[in-house]
Amino acid sequence: MLTVENMNKTENWRSVALHDNLRVRAMILAKIRQFFAERDVMEVETPLMCHATVTDPHVVGIPVLFNRLGCANETILYLQTSPEYAMKRLLAMQIGPIYQISKAFRQGEVGRIHNPEFTMLEWYRPGFDHSHLMDEVDVFLQTILHTPAADRISYADLFQQYFSINPHVADVEVLSACAKEKMIPIESNLPDRDAWLNLLWTHYIEPRVGHERPLFLYDFPVSQAALAKIRDEEFPVASRFEVYYKGMELANGFHELQDSAEQLRRFEKDLAQRKQRGQPVIEIDKRFIAALEHGLPDCAGIAMGIDRLVMLALDCKSIAEVITFTFENA
C-alpha cells in the first residue's frame, strides 16, 4: 500500500548533486553575468515554447501541446533547442550585443554528458567575426574556469595531422578506410560523409585533444556550415568554430550567415535530409527568415553548455553531479 512513509523510502526524491557543486554552479552563473555586465552585453530572455523549431536532422525539438482555454484545437509548439533564432530577430532590430542564459531541450539526448533539458549560454557580438569572438571566448574561459590560453587549429590541419587526409574533399571510402586503419569498431552503415567525419572526430581525435588547454577548432567543412558564413579559401570553409576541453565539446560558434536566401536553401536541404531519413516533417521558421530578409547586422555568436562548464570547474565525470534533478528523477 502506498503510504507517506514508504514513499519516502522507495522514491528517489533526492538530488545526486552535492550542495557544494550547486554552490559552485551558482557562483559560476554570477561570474558569467558579471563578465557580460562589465562588457555592456545585455541579458535577454526569449521564449522557451516556440511555433517553429530547427531543421537540422541531428537536433530534434520536443513538441508540446497547447490548448487555448475554451478552444477545441490543439496547437503544437516546440521547446526551443537553442535561443538562436529569437536572439537573431532581436539583433535584426539593432538591439546591440546580447546574451542569454536559458534552458534548451533536445529530443532523445540522454547520457553521461547529455540531459534532454540543459542550460545554455548564448551570446552575440555585432561587428565581430568568428576569429574575434574566439579571442573573447578565450578570455571568458580564463576568467570563469581559470584555464590557460587556448590552442587554435583548423579542422583541415587536425585531420591532416591525425589521418593525413583533407577532410574537405575526402570521400566516404577514404573516411571509412581511416576508421578501419585506426581500428574504430563501427557496426552500422553510416549515411553520409559528415557522419563518417563525426565518427572519426568523436572516436579518435576528440579524446586526444584539449587536455592541457582548451582547443578551438575552426573552419568546418561547408556541409557542416549550419548557420555560419562560408568563405572561399584554398577550399571553401564554414566560418564556424567549436571549443573542446578535457575531452568534452563545450561550445559552438559562428560568424553568422546574413544571406536569407542562402539560409532558406540550407533549411530546405535539411528538410530533404529529414524526409529521406523518415523523420517527422516540420515547418521552416518563417519569422526568422523574415528577420534575415530585413537585415541581420554582421555579427558572431556562440552557444555554450553551462552544465559542462560547471562539470569542468569541478572535475565531474557525469552531468548528474551538477544539475539538481536529471531527466530520470525530474
Next chain:
Amino acid sequence: MAVYTTNEIRGGMKVMIDNDPCVILDNEFVKPGKGQAFNRIKYRNLKSGRVVERTWKSGDSIPSADVVDVEAQYLYNDGAHWHFMTKETFEQYVMDEQHLAESKQWLKEQSDCVLTLFNSSPLAVTAPNFVVLKIVETDPGVRGDTSGGGGKPAKLESGAVVRVPLFVQEGELIKVDTRIGEYVSRVKE
C-alpha cells in the same frame, strides 16, 4: 525475436551479436552538438567470455538473446560431465567440465548455483557470492597468532585453494567470497 534499439540498451541486457549471446556491460551515448549520434557499447560474449567494445549509429537495433538465469543445484559429476537440476522445475542439465571455468572449484554436491541457459541449453554456471566450505588440507597454525598476518594456503573440499589466516585449522569451515576468491571468516558448525 525481440529487438532493442541502441538507446534502450542497458547494462545486464542479453543480446545476440555475431550470432553469439552477449551481456551488455555499458552503453555510452556519444553525440556532437550538431552531428550524428552514436552508442559506444561494451559487452561480454557469453560463449568466449571476451569483453568487446563497438559503436553503433544511434537508433540501430540489436536482437535480444534468449538467455535466462535459473536457480539450480549441482548434483554430481562423472569425470567428464557435470549434472545440475533446476530448483523450480526439477529439470536436469548436463555440462562439459571445460565449460564450467572458474565456477567448478566452489561447487560440492548439493551446492546451490545459478545456471545460465541459452536456447534452453546451459551456457555457464555461477556459484553463489558466498559459500561455506571445509578445509581439507593446510599447514598447522602458529601458536599465539590471532591476526591475519601473512596467511597460508588452504585446500577446500570443493578443490579451490584460498589464502587463510595462520590460526585457521584443517577441518574447520570457512566462508569464502567466490567473486574474488578470498577468505571472509570462520564458520561454527
